[in-house]
Amino acid sequence: MATQQEYLSNTQIPFPSYHDEADDDDGALYSHEEAQATPRFSHLLTSVLGSPFLTTSDLPGDADTAYAPSIPLDRMDDDAGLDMETVDGAFASVPRSFTITRPTSPTPSFRTDTFSIVNWNPEMYNLMLPGNGDGTPRCSFLQTGRRTISGYPSSHWSPTPSPTKVSRSLTIGMGFLPKIWDALREGSPSKRGRRRPAIPSWQDPELEYYSDGLIDYANMMPLDGEEGELIDDEACFIDVRAITGIDIVSHLPLELALYLLSFLDLPSILACLRVSRNWNHLARDNSIWRTLFSLREDDGWCVDLRRAHRENSSSLRMPLSMMPAPLELNWYHLYRNRQELDRRWSNYPGAGLSADLSDEAVAEQKEVTKAWEPKVMRISGHGDSVYCLEFDSSRIITGSRDRTIKVWSLKTGKCLATFAGHRGSVLCLKFDRDWDILDDGSMDMDDNVPRKGFMVSGSSDCTVCVWDLWAIPTWGGEPRITAEVRAVLPAHSGGVLDLRIDSRWIVSCSKDALIRVWDRETLSLHCTLRGHEGPVNAVGLQGNRVVSASGDGKMILWDVVTGARLRTFEGHDRGLACIEFKEDVIVSGSNDCKIKVWDANTGACLRTLTGHDFLVRALSFDPRSGRLVSGSYDKTVKVWDLRSGKMVREFRGCHASHIFDVKFDHCRIVSTSHDRKIVVLDFSEGLDTSLFV
Template sequence: MCQVRAELDRRWCASDGADGTPAWEPKAKRLSGHLDSVYCLEFDSRRIITGSRDRTIKVWSLKTGRCLDEWEDEDVWKHGFMVSGSSDCSVCVWDLCARIPVAGEDCEIRAEVVAVLRGHNGGVLDLRIDSRWIVSCSKDALIRVWDRRTLQLHCTFRGHEGPVNAVGLQGNRVASASGDGKMMLWDIISGERLRTFEGHDRGLACIEFKDDYIISGSNDCKIKVWQASTGACLRTLAGHDLLVRALSFDPRSGRLVSASYDKTVKVWDWRTGKMLRQFRNCHNSHIFDVKFDFCRIVSTSHDQKIIVLDFSDGLDVSMFV
């Protein structure tokens, strides 16, 4: 296990060492099936879920790349929970049913809308959920917090002067990022705004909120690392040439992955601000979302493609799943 983990870490690095030997290139898999821009994604060790401007949500097998069909037999299945937001101003709550797969087969998926949450007057731009809350933000400059158990509106945060493009959720705190160039931290229980963060030169497009850290990406092409409890900007990462559209980071490994309208995916050490490596030829248009785990990066784009960069090719990583 230690040897596999060490080899994975080596493959993420820019080169093998001081001798400047070429970086290990991850195996790329391209998934096609959407008919328009793919705006967002989530994934785990078995499947990828993507949302597109073609008004569909698709579930893909991470192993085979196949788009999973609906399954008709109801004898062997388990339930899941999903929330989606749309430019039609609504938030849909879905009951997912997954067939328990036989060895060597893909899991089959079907989905049913069980509730529609209405309250926004503009397109829903981002969502976050945990075991207690559903948080949505919108072009209407509002952040709405819904009780996950009852699906009732709990509170609404007002304060931004432009569309709220992204939100982050940690416990009872919400971070919001807006086209007005500001980021705000809110308390769900009290309903109060705790702090306003200012430092970007243009509007914010994305944020990630984990532990006591918030990372923001902006139309000023910069990435900033903030401490939530103090409001301090710890460092600024520069390297993208156009708007930074998506971020994903792991506080423990120190790894940060960013995606931009400049068509690149970059890997950083967010604790030092050093860029570790970049991928320029994954997409041929604006990249809209990116996520990663210990062995792969998944990204989506205006080019209608989902790209999986797999650093674990040839390694047995089943022990980590």
Template sequence: MLENDELEQVDGAFAAVPRALTVTRPPSPTPSFRTESYSIINWNPEYPSAYAASEEGAPYCLPPGRRTVSGYYAFAGPSPLKPSRSLTLGIARIWDALREGSPGKKNKRRPSLPSVSVWRDGVVTDDEDGIREFIDYLNMPPLDGEEGELIDDEACFINVTRITGTDIVGHLPVELALHLLSYLDLPAILACLRVSRRWSHLARDNSVWRTLFQRRESDGWRADLRRAAKPMPIRSSLSASRLLVPAPLEVDWYGTYQTRAELDRRWTASPTIAGTETQGAAAWEPKVRRISGHKDSVYCLEFDSQRIITGSRDRTIKVWSLKTGRCLATFSGHRGSVLCLKFDKDWDLEEGDDGSWCEDDAQRIWRRGFMVSGSSDCSICVWALYARPGAGDGSGDGEVAAEMAAVLRGHSGGVLDLRIDSRWIVSCSKDALIRVWNRKTLQLHCTFRGHEGPVNAIGMQDNKVVSASGDGRMMLWDITSGERLRIFEGHDRGLACIEFKDDYIVSGSNDCKIKVWQASTGMCLRTIVGHDLLVRALTFDPRSGRLVSASYDKTVKVWDMHTGKMLREFRGCHVSHIFDVKFDHCRIVSTSHDQKVVVLDFSDGLDVSLFV
């Protein structure tokens, strides 16, 4: 017979067990996500239990009770608590459901779960020392709760019907909720529109869609709020501006985003809706406008958001309305064909205090711009451009005028291409030379020599000039030092056109190929093949990756410069050789030997006035 000091009283039960057979339960661990498992009751794998652990080492959920070496000890005799029949039947039914497993695995009982009879009638077990004990699982007392522990059933089973969500975003102040939504991408914002009325109202907020639009700037999405400016109703002495530019959130950014996305979709050959290719749908066809007015071949063009300026073999320069195609002005000054030209785009949208505009009357103001043109007469003409709003005829085209400010001479051959920025005017010629002029003083800064044939085209960026020659080579020059930095070789025949933007140089050649180069390394990144004759002109946008080329094969092609894939091809725009091509976010403009200027407009029916 064991003495009292050798027995251990079981908490919450009228029973005692030998102290040698008890195990003191350690304190419950603090739940941590750094462990591989989340356990409410500390598990010690050194102690065997009534039910073995799984093969992975994770224990099964066990019935509540006090753990000992031999399993769960309960009462030495019958329980003083009378079991409830309804509780017994309820637990039995639940246990049957658990043992049956998932609906997809009927009649496959879960191993290591005791039968219903064990729960209802209890079980008599023998341990290794031969001590018999009766375990009444049904009336087993809960844990003592001294350490805030949950009983095993509460740790393993959750009544999902009692779980209710809390709309955290909906309960936040509007400013905080909008700030949270500003971190989401487009698919997430579209999902928020379907959550609830509150979320839909927040997800449609103008600030959210403005943020989404600004994130697409890397794809070439840009908006200029000055294009939405309206004349001030009352002249104010507090502001030198005559236009009222809207605040950023006064613009409908939700509609603006939709319009810009639709515009991008129209450029693709395979129409898509919500990212899924539409079977059997035809590619969107741009609206075609043909402009006539020149009396001979149209060699060059440039355009901005309001006007197209072209140079022709008829020795004239013409200004056309981009909106209506109407001829706004004609300038003469060269004694030969106008082969190239460049001007400051949208100069009448700029405000300046350095004499960049002059006042004609109280309501209409002439704003001054800058243009240069090169000719087969070996000269470069420098022009002062002037523009002002229309006289109220309803066309909205405005008026344009020009006067010749200077003539730059120095080339001994026809001037084939020009580039300008805020500091320099760069020209190239049939005489195989590249000349750099100071834009403010109009004095010659330096001359680059190195090509063995006519320099047909040039590109300029950040005080660097790249030249393309009929000798089949390209050269990169530094204006500041006057040195040649690199020679590019790879085309099989002479080069006809070139563009230089960011770290990309794109060239077109008489070998019918287009090559994409990395300016910093001189490496050819990609060769694009598709034209049948000389590639006469090209231009590209490094942000969107869109490249447009024109050829003597009478086609205009749109490419993805990063993959070399052709996106669109336009035939029949011209009936003769195409000499020049330019594009922006919503249109392609080309000129040809057929004396026509052709505009392919992808924005028909869309308000694209803000886009640049």
């Protein structure tokens, strides 16, 4: 910024010369000719201060009779014929036609103290301070000992020197304008650091508060708002940052800004998207949405990176040896698709976003908005009732009363293979899910080498068959599935009603009221569990614990290693038909049309779900999402919220007869029935759910 003298020299505007302390004390005025040859002082004030002040040098007149910079009132000729007006305290008079009248200052109220901290007491001030004889009060700070703005002669202006040190700007004779300029020049925030330190009035011998002389405004402290009407420029200075705040995030390094945003939840991130363009760019970063997605893992939100490479390998027609880096995925779209998927499962539209909604709000949304209807696919091919099913990300395997096992494409419903090995109805089966996907995520396509899988099935012929499965890759199509019976286990003396497998055990149950545990590697019998008085219709396996459900109305928890009975559960009124055991939660379905939820550790019944009209034949639940799906002889499929015990969805008309089995994953429900049909309810229409598990 140009200095004051540079500014004056460039604009050639006459201005009083301020001397340093080394110069003489006499002020200097520009000559009359210089004043006439250059722009007026008022233009400087107009451009610098932004106020159209008028000086006496702007008054009309020739060069010989021009008005002096300041005309005392006692020298004004009353007969001059000019309509004169006093300017600010009668220090000078100018023709009225050349003045600009500014609004008057507000009159202080005698009824309130909110106008100023100065007590308005005319009598006290008239007694203590010199006045004009008209009772005009003065503003002073007597209690605090601060400066006063009084100090002018009580009658009128006089050139008599004051005992106090006079500012050179006052000797110019320009009236009140140089005083304001001094205050602005010395009191501005930019020059505050160079101001002489303030000296209290009782310590400054050159500053007299109640003297009749003038005050050195250049050495006075700036007005700070306590004097009422402010003239210092810092009174008008507004710190915009104090009002709007500082965008701290935008000033941080990118990595640190993203780290801070990673602590926010979904509503906060959505709000950040609307703050500014910079915040929108940060809030859309892939790492932010990956963090948000990972926070929902407890709700069952998971992705399988191997599937990403499987998709790529099928499109590139070549195996890939490495899984993609996590941030290679578009986590924003993954989050949005999974959120929409959860919303479709629920009977009200805000299921994914309004987990904290009250029951009243949920009921209101149910009444107003229609729930999402899944796409229905019906698969036919079996010659008789379909008793059991299992499915993974690409195929469905079913067992039927027609003594066959069939493999179906989950996407198209096409039958991929049919296996025959039992002499009776296939009542139950289990297999390793996605066995043809390698650990690195690719499909083994070198020389069409098949990928080996494992399956077991139980039948009314009292046997358990162990199968070797192979998925042979094909170019541009679904793998071709083949199977071969590895072993037949003479497990029971009655029909095998249910099976469970894990990496170590094979567990079977039968009409003969026995539970048998087999070693998966050697296929040798590990132990036999006895304790039920009726047929064991279902079993559940979790680690080294097995739970069994019988027609005698009891559930028993067993230790597989020792064969000991750990606990007996009683609560159903009639025989049990199905059971599911995951983590520490057991869910059972009974002929009493009820579903009960149990704590495996304590044996306590956590809640009872009612809603079916006939026997509850099949159950499937996910402890992470809290979603439970049940199938019944009443021909309905129901979806429950396991945590609250409330029914979320109900599907009627899917089957024309009893439902025998039901399974579900994140985006579909698959059920089988006595009507020989396999029904798939797909909630993922239009969404990319290929990576979800």
